Amino acid sequence: MSDLPESLSDHLAFLAGLSLAEDEAGELLSQCDRILDSLRVVQAAGLPEEEQEYFPAFSHWREDRPRGFPGPLPEPRGKAWPRPPVFGPSKENTEEESARSPGGETAPAREVPDPPGPAPGLGEHPPPRRSPLPEGPSPEGSSALSGTDLVDGFRRGDFTCREVLEACLEEISNWEPGLGAVIEVFEEAEERAAALDRLPPEERGPLHGVPVLVKDNICIRGKECRCGSLMLEGYRAPWTATALARLEAAGAVLLGRTNMDEFAFGSSTGTSCFGKTRNPWNPELCPGGSSGGTAAAVAAGLSPLGLGSDTGGSIRQPAALCGITGFKPTRGRVSRDGLVAFASSLDGIGPMSRGVSDLVLSLGVLEGPDPRDLTTLSLPPLGKIEVRGARPLDGIRIGLPREHFGMGLPEAHGGLVLEAARIFEEMGATCVEVSLPSTRIALSIYHLLAPAEASSNLARFPLRGPRSSPSSPPDFFGALRSFRGRTFGSEVKRRLLVGAFCLSAGHREAWYERGRAGALRVRSEYAEVFEKVDLCLGPTTPVPAFPLEDRSRDPLAHYQCDALTVGANLAGLPALSLPCGFDPEGMPVGLHLVGPPGRDGCVLLAGLAYQEGTDWHLRRPSPPERRRKERAR
């Protein structure tokens, strides 16, 4: 092994706080060696050091006043919050400008217009067309409705929160446990729905009664938060994440927790201690990951809305593979408070649903600076996003990064994405080819940074110290390493080893620091491209959905899933994945839209316009056999 001689491997395991069993050590370390080898392209790129940004001290630091944790729910929008850093051209997009109409800035519960007005935070666009669907049954029952349909339905009094909740629960019982997406249904949900039904209409929030499924790495007070790992067995979070608290305050019903890759390390939702999640379109295939549980559940119609987290594509890649819509907002738009950190500088919470309209609905509630997360920014609120006229994207320039169409992308996928570009042109946008040369090494940059930060963030486990076993060493540190070695899954251990190596003395400059320079490079390349175009369009993932058992032996092939999504994380950009068709195997294909930082509105507008003109996002997978049989009876 080139980089990891025997003695160094022991040292590495020591640094990572792991003791490796003999039967796994050899394979793990040789895999790590191959991973590290693949990362050398970043060193070879010879990237220059670039200046980083500094914020004024004190501007948003805390006052020295004792206060219980975490204090009152922060205001959605603070006043003295720093402006986002200047990035790229400062010109304002006309669409976004007009989207921010006066009065539409915030959507507090009490300003909900009288029924039957438009849903708060949404434009007065007509409900999506329901074309006859070639596959699956036509939408029936309230669980098949979108969040926006629900909000309108509640307003009209078509159904109650409890009815909607029961429809979701029934759908869950139809699909589970075969699907493996929902790992816990909250008992309190029914009570909460009943309480919401008793609310007078004027006190209803913008998400009144909308059920939400939550990825297993976002804290809910009193609920288990396992991150799909044995390491957090029995851990109950003592507080609720800001994002979820905001959803709840807006009237959403937290329905349950969804499965994920262990600690969000992966792209298949196959490394969870709760078992694998299946793709609802084809149970032999994986749903993508790491937010695969939420993606599969939303695709199967178990809930109109779900929350995921995205560090390298963990929202967008499973959204693409499951044929739903997922959004990673600009870094700093949604608070990370209560999100179990994987790679803190890349992590973000984002919504997943079937259509963009629901994303907009939930983002209006999720967004806003949070004193509990210093990295949140005071971005202009999304406000109303409406699609106007026959050419809603007039004047928008869309760039197609030529590098995104290589990387082993199947031809059929490329064709569907180009077809989508044509539809955008029909709507008034102009498409041009652009170049993002660092796409080639973006994945390696990501794998220099993310494992390094993960090795830091996971140093706190186990939270209560090691539980000893008869075989564990008697001393604390020995027991700790042995416990961590026994309890973490192999993908976690691989990343901890790679991360510890990248940060270790003598290697840090050549590895981790190169990754930092690389991230800044990706950022400045995107900034350059966004001087010429307003959006970048490409496929979400170069790899179609793969069989459940595949790839676990070959981590490098597995990592390829994120090749096209990591750029948006490294540069902190808003990025949307939405379905744009089906490949010959009948699996959905994802379209990826990336915008400049803070211009989430522009990305969502394009997505909304696309979905007004197409119906890919309305298609649903066939329910499992069991349900069919029951129906036949």
Add this chain to the structure above:
Amino acid sequence: MTLPLRPRIGLEIHVRLATRTKLFCSCENRFGAPPNSLVCPTCLGLPGSLPHPNRTALELALRAALAFGSEIARRQSFDRKHYFYPDLPKGYQCTQQRTPLARGGSLTLPDGRTVSFLRLHLEEDAGKSLHAGRKTWIDLNRAGTPLLELVTEPTIRSPKEARLFLTILRRRLRWLRVSDGDMEKGSLRCDANVSLDPGGARNDRNEEGAPVPRIEIKNLNSFRRVEAALDFEIERLRELARRGVSIRSETRSWDEKNDRTRHMRWKGEAPDYRYLPEPDIPPFRIDEEVLESLRLSRPESPRLRAERFSRDHGIPLPVASELCMERESADWFEALVEAGAAPDYCANWLRREFRSCLRRARIVWDEIPFLPGECAKLLRMLQEGTLSPSAGRRVLEAMCSPLPFEEALARVGRPPAGPEPDLDRLVEEACRRRPEALEDWRRGKENAVHALIGEAMRLSGGYADPKALRARFDARRAPGT
């Protein structure tokens, strides 16, 4: 015979900042609470928690850096320093490794020598491990409390000087209200490093150009220990040098029971901390206006204040300097003079009576239960001699207990119930004991009567009524009576 090799000593001091809350969360920064009662998800390192940095901690650290004349870094950030330890809940400590808060600056010792600083930086403290028999208990109240780490250049020349430096440093930090500097509460902790100076032009390298081996001593939590450990270590190093044994760089710890240092680890076995830029706290700028407002609000330095006291109130500079060793005593002096006390009398009284009374009452300046105005009344009576020093002491103690001045005076400033003291006999005795004062007074020196009244007061044990005494002395002013 060769001269003994001279030591070069550097110190690394951790000072707990006097903030109300911890560095990255709003838990109280307080010593002595029940174990694990001042904790929250952030300082427990629960997954999903994020740091919320405390602006006052940064302000206090900057205040100290400004006072020492250090160069403050305009661009700063935090780093994670990783190591596994039971009392380190996150598995890393948040510190300023790449961009220390400030570099340079110095502190002047009374003999005029200065000790320079290498760097000052902010970091969070770990929890506390309490070893009891075979079990270890963890208390995380201290986890996340703000520390200012100060590292000096290795230019201290003797263990005694190291101790003196620490004393002056603590006094200064208290003056600045940056820290209470209380070693018993762990608010000031110190590691020392020592090497023997090989002489020559570059004193960090020996004749062959190799770095001089350096010994680090950990776990020194009193000034006495710092001095004792350094004394022991220098003697040990000299002994090794005499015997011609080569010295290796190592880390040792002080063993209090046996009054000696013990080997911990060799240099090079130092852990690999895998520093990572803290991703949850964006790098920050210290702008000129921030520094300017800190400069404007910084307290007058002890030296300037002492000079001002000496100039404005006509007290000797050494006395003024002693008053200004602690900010509180300087504040009290100023308040008492304001309330009408005579500066020179007040200065001496504060330095001696007042201080020893606080000590006996076991209270610190902050806990004094009365106001300077009340105290000034007492001081006036003492100065006039209408209350004897011993009665004054009793009254002051009663005021600390605490009692209002009038009540304290009535209770312990007057004789206990019983026969009235025989004033005529007291006056007679006082005149007999102080004939020269009587003579001066009779010759017309009005002030001399105070000496007589004072003497009579002393004789009465402080209980006689000074006004009645005065009347009786007046009756005796004519010679021959």
